Amino acid sequence: MTITGDLNAQIPTPQANVAQMFVNRVKTSPDTVAFWQPTDPGWKKYTWRDLDQQVRSYTAGLISLGVIDNDRVAIASNTRYEWMVADFAILLTGAATTTVYPTTGIEDAAHIISDSGSIVIFAENQExxxxxLSIKSRTPRVKNIVVFDGAGDGDFVITLEELGRRGKRLLESSPNVVNDHIARISGDTLATLIYTSGTTGKPKGVELMHKGFTYQAASIESLGVLTAQDVQLLWLPLAHSFGKVLSVLHLQIGFQTAIDGRVPKIVENLGDVKPTFMAAVPRIFEKVHAKVTADVAHEGGAKAKIFNWAFKVGTKAALSGDLDSGKKSPAYKIAEKLVFHKLHARFGGNIRYFISGAAALSTEINTWFAAANLKILEGWGLTESGPATAMSRPWETAIGYVGDPFPGTQVKLAADGELLIKSPALMRGYHNLPEENAKAFDADGWLYTGDIGEIDAKGRIKITDRKRDVVKTSSGKFVAPTTIEVKFKAVTQIASHILVVAANRNFVSALIALDPEGLTAFAERNKLAGGYDQLRENPSVLAQLQSEIDALNAGLNQWEQVKQFRVLPKDLSIEADELTPSLKVRRSRVMQKYQDLVDGIYSESAKTA
Known part of the structure; x- marks a missing residue:
């Protein structure tokens, strides 16, 4: 049994709780910028002192509504400045934040609010x-809704401004009320309930404690990866555990955060903010890679030759470790001047590195970014693990690995290849689900992850697949669909998602969704007419997909190769419940929706056999 990581690693002493982290940051950095809020046009900046005044008024406002220690308060909103302020206000009361995606459907929303016992809901808008309001009778514990953008009714629904006014009145009569609440919070107090978007059954509430977040913040800070001089562009869903840990890291280190969850604005915001780091999910990197390589391939000629030469030089420099040690050959400096500086400019020009998480990143795409000296630190973890468990380090190139565990965390490899985690950040358990808790941990307190992986001689972790996703064909061969799907992302220019089908089938097939932007660009370059419906059946589009499948198959074993594919009638979306808010495919739901397409592949094959 292989174990990596050190539970007794030396890290700064974690702070008592997240509320105390907030108090200490305001005290240490009162007049430095904490947040940037988009105002269209431009940005409004708030110092930690400004933030403190807002948060305390909202905290007192919640107390005036009857929120007490260990209550739950929900936030149903996209990522925005008000989300963060509301979250801090909740935590300072001693209550816990129940995170809800704004795209969550009625049934799941009713379950989450009811199961969590939330008594107040912060709602983004009238929608x-x-x-x-439509599920009010099913959530009788809810006392009030506080709306960010909207008028309210002055009674059950109040505005954020009204909450602040109520809080200020309470502070005038009881000036120590917020401090009294903070003083009662301990590391064992529940901080957050995050409901996992399971593919079957109802969402499960993961209970994350204050001490888990304060440990993660101290552990990550000990690596020296980020400093108070950094600037973050934060767009990730704050209802997701990845976004949540970034918020406490902000408190620990004190860097600036520009916050705007509107995904279509990312490119524009990069130019405005010029961040030094940004966390993202793999889909963002995939889209950049596909667009740039497709544009260059279409232009061809001398430009394509220079581009390809530059990335050949860059790849050698990255994989040799030269870029890690600051060595740039004369050839690399030319490549930098001719090609790579343009890519850096796309991201604002100041990026030191990206952090990728929430799903697997293609090694080919990671290598491509590394060649341009745009390092991606790949992280790994689960909501149940806090979530931060491991991350590759910026001082070494370890593409294909999610790095070493964070100091204070251990990961072990079980006999069947599953990775297990032991860490101070682990969840307390699933809310109201004692039977599920018994299944989540082994007898010694190790968390089962469901991830299959490897640990190398240096203690670095590689994720190879999800345990439940490894399937067997009808001929008895094992196939890892996720691994194949990630590889495809590095060769496609026009697809957004691919779902590999292999379980109990006599050959491997795939369903492919086209990326509307990539498809439009392909159509313009090749002078093709029509929208998605027409283009998905166009011979030129199908020929392009076949060439991409051929490139994929060239790197696969014979039994893993995709023999046939079908194009889905539309791209996958969060709104259709086909993607999670972190842009991961809800495999079982998509497969159920398009089962007829899959069956058609194999029935047609049987007829021609």
Missing amino acids: QVDKY
């Missing part, structure tokens, strides 16, 4: 207000 969210209407959703929760």
Whole structure:
């Protein structure tokens, strides 16, 4: 049994709780910028002192509504400045934040609010207000809805401004009320309930404690990866555990955060903010890679030759470790001047590195970014693990690995290849689900992850697949669909998602969704007419997909190769419940929806056999 990581690693002493982290950061950095809020046009900046005044008024406002220690308060909103302020306000009361995606459907929303026992809901806008008013009879514990953008009704639904006014009145009569609440919070107090978007059954509430977040913040800070001089562009869903840990890291280190969850604005915001780091999910990197390589391939000629030469030089420099040690050959400096500086400019020009998480990143795409000296630190973890478990380090190139465990965390490899985790950040358990808790941990307190992986001689972790996703064909061969799907992302220019089908089948097939932007660009370059419906059946589009499948198959074993594919009638989306908010495919739901397409592949094959 292989174990990596050190539970007794030396890290800064974690702070008592997240509320105390907030207090200490305000005290240490009162007049430095904490947040940037988009104002269209431009950005409004808030110092930690500004933030403190807002948060304390909202905290007191919640107390005036009857929120007490260990209550739950929900936030149903996209990522925005008000989300962060509301979260801090909740935590300072001693209550816990229940995170809800704004795209969550009625049934799941009713379950989450009811199961969590949330008594107040922060709602982003009237659409969210209407959703929760429609389930009011099913969530009787809810006392009030507080709306970010909207008028409210002055009674059950109040505005954020009204919450602040109520809080200020309470502070005038009881100036120590917020401090009294903070003083009662311990590391064992529940901080957050995050409901996992399971593919079967109802979402399960993961209970994450204050001490888990303060440990993660101290552990990550000990690596020296980030400093108070950094600037973050934060767009990830704050309802996701990845976004949540970034918020406490912000408190620990004190860097600036520009916050805007509107995905279509990412490129524009990069130019405005010029961040030094940004966390993202793999789909963002895949889209950049596909667009740039497709544009260059279409232009061809001398430009394509220079581009390809530059990346050949860059790949050698990255994989040799030269870029890690600051060595740049004369050839690399030319490549930098001719090609790579343009790519850096796309991201604002100041990026030191990216952090990728929430799903697997293609090694080919990671290598491509590394060649341009745009390092991607790949992380790994689960909501149940806190979530931060491991991350590759910026001082070494270890493409294909998610790095070493964070100091204070251990990961072990079980006999069947599953990775297990032991860490101070692990969840307390699933909310109201004692039977599920018994299944989540082994007898010694190690968390089962469901991830299959490897640990190398240096203690670095590689994720190879999900345990439940490894399937067997009808001929008895094992196939890892996720691994094949990640590889495809590095060769496609026009697809957004691929689902590999192999379980109990006599050959491997795939369903492919086209990326609307990539498809439009392909159509313009090749002078093709029509929208998605027409183009998905166009011979030129199908020929392009076949060439991409051929490139994929060239690197696969014979029994893993995709023999046939079908194009889905539309791209996958969060709104259709086909993607999670972190842009991962809900495999079982998509397969159920398009089962006829899959069956058609194999029935047609049987007829021609």
